[in-house]
Amino acid sequence: MFESAELGHKIDKATYDKEVPKLREDLLNAQFDVAQKAKFPVIILVGGVDGAGKGETVNLLSEWMDPRHIQANAMGEMSDEERERPAMWRFWRALPPKGKIGVFFGSWYTAPIVQRVLKKTSAATLNQHIEQINRFEKMLTDEGALVLKFWFHLSKDAQRKRLKALEKDPKTRWRVTKLDWERFGMYDKFRKVSEHALRETSTAEAPWIVVEGADERYRSLTVGKILLDAMRKRLANTAKSAPAVAPLQSAIDQLDVLDKLDMSQKIAKKKFDSELEKYQGKLALLTRDPKFKNLSVIAVFEGSDAGGKGGAIRRITGALDARHYRITPVAAPTEEERAQPYLWRFWRHIPRIGRFTIFDRSWYGRVLVERVEKFCSEADWMRAYGEINDFEEQLSESGAVVLKFWLAVTKEEQLRRFKEREKIGFKRFKITEEDWRNREKWDDYEHAVCDMVDRTSTEIAPWTLVEANDKNFARIKILKTLCERIEGAMKKVK
């Protein structure tokens, strides 16, 4: 992996001085086209050996291009707001929108590699991180991002020489600390772990570019040219060719998870009142338990139109302290959200630990309404299943209890509710033309729901299908499920 970066590459001053002005102009023009015409985000990762010119190169890029549209993110120590969320949250919040360039100095590779070098994690954990990274970067490129990963390399000998040279010069002596030499002592281990990580994450969509860091002119020109080349290629090829998509299996006997629901289940008023009191009381106690401070709850509500989501949510929040929950009603994405990968607008609402977040509709819109109404391509919603599973895995790993409720009503019951709502005429319950149009696609939606459940009901984030023809039954089932899941998670908290 590093062989070509230990050959002693050099560029003489005359060549460099001749090439740079043209390169800068070309880079500026390409940057302009990315910002004004093609509008895709450029994500540049900068990693590698200390002293191999990472910082210098980041500065140089900002100098060569229009600094107003390139942003360097030094991912140093986490803030407490970052520590209390999934590890990837800080990267999501720093992703450049379409048309901009974001440089990550220190990236999602840093922690997995360093932890492994320091033996804080096992080889298996590193590999798990690597897999997660590959899926994350695949998502970025699928979403249209240009991802460039530069690794700045120095041979062991070159690094020793560089540290010594810095120490010798009174002007740069301060830059070399004890920590630098300590790290140098781990060179071989670091090299081994990085090589493994780089090899396993050098994909067709986002390959690593290893740059020999010893000669400043060589590394600057190399990075500049590769960046230019990559932007130009991507500019020339903006028409995304739709990847071939394998058909989803579909049951040939017409039996699906929704058909299996017993929609006749009911709870009578009197029993409902006592059960409601019981489970709301339980939920109130659970969420006020000191242990709850180490958890968070993310509850997703999806369901047929008029399925009773709003009413069910109110039965939950009635038991909660308004200061600790938040409801995120999911509507059409805003302009800032449309300039980011699909899941970005949900990541931004991920709570700190100890909070209770309810999504009234959610990221599942991708595989429901967007699929059925053809708002996105087949390839886009097909890959969403995996992306969503990754997302929920990260939520769960960070201590969140992820609950997903599908409120199912029969076609007849929906009709009855639509008509009832039209009659009552409460403004807020108005049935719109869209509701009637959606109803015409009932079978398509049913089909999409079944695929969704099949592909995203996981052990860590299972779907709860709620028979919601009877509102009382639905509300109690939801409250009960919530209590059970939270109780289960709290048992695991120290």
Place this chain on the structure above:
Amino acid sequence: MFESAELGHKIDKATYDKEVPKLREDLLNAQFDVAQKAKFPVIILVGGVDGAGKGETVNLLSEWMDPRHIQANAMGEMSDEERERPAMWRFWRALPPKGKIGVFFGSWYTAPIVQRVLKKTSAATLNQHIEQINRFEKMLTDEGALVLKFWFHLSKDAQRKRLKALEKDPKTRWRVTKLDWERFGMYDKFRKVSEHALRETSTAEAPWIVVEGADERYRSLTVGKILLDAMRKRLANTAKSAPAVAPLQSAIDQLDVLDKLDMSQKIAKKKFDSELEKYQGKLALLTRDPKFKNLSVIAVFEGSDAGGKGGAIRRITGALDARHYRITPVAAPTEEERAQPYLWRFWRHIPRIGRFTIFDRSWYGRVLVERVEKFCSEADWMRAYGEINDFEEQLSESGAVVLKFWLAVTKEEQLRRFKEREKIGFKRFKITEEDWRNREKWDDYEHAVCDMVDRTSTEIAPWTLVEANDKNFARIKILKTLCERIEGAMKKVK
């Protein structure tokens, strides 16, 4: 102030049960109209004596209304991201957008009152906070927000009784801590300070509503009815009547700050090169000094079209570490930004301590382009001067060095640059029709610039007028000013 809230108000159960269903329906309908039709934000502050039902009322409001469009913000301990910014930043980031209701449990009153009660601040400081709060709330209401401030009161006797009652009941005993009794010991002091703060901040636009907290039914019904009444009034009166505006003074002798600039100042190439090296070197050292970690720099660039802002900014960033600066190019506000008060979109870019932020155009757009092009009303840009001064004062108080550069060129020089740019034809420098149109309003812009300088050049955030006909001269003047201001600020840092 509190007399009416110590009378022992009570509502009997029958009355309450009769009134609540209607009130809830009315509240829901009003909330719907705010969200769908009138689209203004509703900001509800909840403060007062412990045990007077603050938390219960917040919960009740969320229960009575649609919880998806009401958000309770518990402003507890600050996160580190909040601590490293001006005190008001955390409230700005939590402001509800148009159409939503935001409840602040603990507000911008909490810290000033508590600090004064604990004698950590002087009476003069409290009064200064009160003035700042009045200006802030005036801005909110001027921006169209409905601001409701509820103060929940208990007489000393009632509070003692309540604490004792809670202690007696095994189910609520845990709620009473030593701290509660300690606070109770400060009742008189707390009452005195709060009364003063409430009196001084009970304005026509945002008056305090003091609610007796002893009787749950009384306080719930009171708050619900007042909220409903306020929303209805505001809904009925959405046509904002433009306040009368006094004319700005204008010099009758045609002499203004721009006329006084010596636009012939120049620096020759050779001198420029050495000065550039000198000041860039100085800036590089200053921003890498350990003391710089306790400062932040906020540099604003405004100027005539083709005034050379971009080039000047590049001469600064060339001396900085790309990981520590950020450039915010200010373009048209996004949809999310348009749903907030004018300054919100700048507040969101305010950096943590130790950073260097450059605004390429800024909040001054309000009193320049928006004034000249009549994008906002006269009253709006007139009040902006004061709002901006408040904003910059807060930045400065939090440790930021605020610099503002106006790059002035003569009308002739602008014409020369426009023509030159058209000839070069570099895409990114293209002169647009808009640039030519702006040029026709040269005198209006000059006039607006002079008013801006007169009204916003303050000791803490002075304007630096830069004679920019000669680019070299402009760049050195800017670098030099930056170095001097940072140096000055660093001397004050321990």
